[in-house]
Amino acid sequence: MHSHHNALGLASSLKPVQPVTLLRPHAARRAARFFVEKFPGRSLYAVKANPSPDLLQLLWESGVTHYDVASIAEVRLVAAMLPEATICFMHPVKAEEAIEEAYFTHGVRTFSLDTIEELEKIVRVTRGAADLNLCVRIRVSSDHSKLSLASKFGADPAEVKELLFAARQAADALGICFHVGSQAMTPAAYAEAMARVRAAIVEASVTVDIVDVGGGFPSSYPGMEPPPLEAYFEVIHNAFESLPISYSAELWCEPGRALCAEYASLLVRVERRRGDELYINDGAYGALFDAAHIGWRFPVKLVRETTSNARDLAFSFYGPTCDDLDHMAGPFMLPADVQVGDYIEIGMLGAYGCAMRTAFNGFGADMKVVAEDEPMATLYGAERREVARNNVVKL
Numbered sequence: 317m318h319s320h321h322n323a324l325g326l327a328s329s330l331k332p333v334q335p336v337t338l339l340r341p342h343a344a345r346r347a348a349r350f351f352v353e354k355f356p357g358r359s360l361y362a363v364k365a366n367p368s369p370d371l372l373q374l375l376w377e378s379g380v381t382h383y384d385v386a387s388i389a390e391v392r393l394v395a396a397m398l399p400e401a402t403i404c405f406m407h408p409v410k411a412e413e414a415i416e417e418a419y420f421t422h423g424v425r426t427f428s429l430d431t432i433e434e435l436e437k438i439v440r441v442t443r444g445a446a447d448l449n450l451c452v453r454i455r456v457s458s459d460h461s462k463l464s465l466a467s468k469f470g471a472d473p474a475e476v477k478e479l480l481f482a483a484r485q486a487a488d489a490l491g492i493c494f495h496v497g498s499q500a501m502t503p504a505a506y507a508e509a510m511a512r513v514r515a516a517i518v519e520a521s522v523t524v525d526i527v528d529v530g531g532g533f534p535s536s537y538p539g540m541e542p543p544p545l546e547a548y549f550e551v552i553h554n555a556f557e558s559l560p561i562s563y564s565a566e567l568w569c570e571p572g573r574a575l576c577a578e579y580a581s582l583l584v585r586v587e588r589r590r591g592d593e594l595y596i597n598d599g600a601y602g603a604l605f606d607a608a609h610i611g612w613r614f615p616v617k618l619v620r621e622t623t624s625n626a627r628d629l630a631f632s633f634y635g636p637t638c639d640d641l642d643h644m645a646g647p648f649m650l651p652a653d654v655q656v657g658d659y660i661e662i663g664m665l666g667a668y669g670c671a672m673r674t675a676f677n678g679f680g681a682d683m684k685v686v687a688e689d690e691p692m693a694t695l696y697g698a699e700r701r702e703v704a705r706n707n708v709v710k711l
């Protein structure tokens with residue numbers, strides 16, 4: 317893979333006609349080390365956020381040993397890429413064939429569930445295995461998150477007691493898991509969910525071996541700057557310590573976004589300007605699904621040899637396909653003199669950006685290069701900083 321100092325180096329030397337993904341391995345390594353060293357338990361990488369083999373490899377090298385997968389294809393991918401990794405199958409609705417292959421072919425022992433039917437299915441398909449780690453997913457509120465995960469999965473408080481009791485009989489290790497929704501903007505989301513966990517344990521009076529607080533750890537986007545991750549870890553640690561569980565119980569989390577958002581950005585070209593609308597060469601069917609469909613705002617920067625002195629204007633984007641839905645409302649703040657042929661870097665696309673790309677309408681190009689500079693924003697420790705539009709680093 318080619319390497320460039322930054323988006324400008326890439327744009328100047330290659331003048332790419334297709335969108336190009338810029339990968340920042342150093343940013344993903346830093347995020348992984350942060351979770352491995354500072355989260356007060358075990359961190360499972362949620363593969364769906366970005367399943368790229370390059371990323372899996374460097375998370376593994378940075379100490380991430382456990383992987384949260386949702387499909388048999390993700391099981392196979394992790395098993396093939398990282399044969400020593402521990403794979404946890406955390407989708408509460410699985411096909412029997414998927415459970416069977418995961419258990420017998422790939423050595424998966426950890427499964428989540430949120431119904432009695434799923435529990436019976438797992439027990440039946442694994443032929444009453446005695447070495448299962450079964451995590452009961454409970455429903456918690458997504459009120460503090462930008463993206464809800466509250467309606468689809470999670471056992472109702474009324475069903476949790478019976479389910480925990482039944483899972484306890486079948487499990488070697490019994491877990492409780494939840495997901496507060498993606499991009500949780502306050503640690504209170506976890507405190508409230510842990511109160512639900514406590515209530516469930518007390519009510520069912522079962523021994524719990526694993527408490528898995530799921531994903532939801534935020535990244536930094538325009539208008540969505542969260543508190544430091546240490547504050548989340550502290551709230552989770554305190555809540556965990558006060559649960560009525562044994563000293564040997566384990567605390568797990570399943571970060572997706574937080575481990576990889578900073579890993580990738582995208583260099584696009586402006587193909588047409590119509591007032592404050594820019595027609596760019598990537599969009600809703602490329603890496604910008606979230607920008608189009610849920611109005612997510614990503615940081616943007618004009619990539620030009622000579623810095624523009626024009627004031628910033630609010631722009632919206634159209635993607636390259638012939639579909640009206642291929643529209644990203646933004647607003648994206650760019651110098652008022654942006655024009656056809658200009659390059660724009662769109663940041664923080666490592667999570668749920670590159671992973672969503674399709675080839676619809678023939679616009680599926682996916683060239684990748686490595687960039688050495690800082691991501692447009694970072695949440696990681698002493699190096700936390702914002703990179704302004706002209707690549708000036710504000711500490």
Ligand SMILES: *Cc1c(COP(=O)(O)O)cnc(C)c1O
Nearest residue numbers: 362498531532533570571572573
């Ligand atoms: C999507 C998902 C994650 C990752 O969520 P983020 O918000 O990206 O951290 C973790 N666990 C489960 C079960 C998920 O579905």
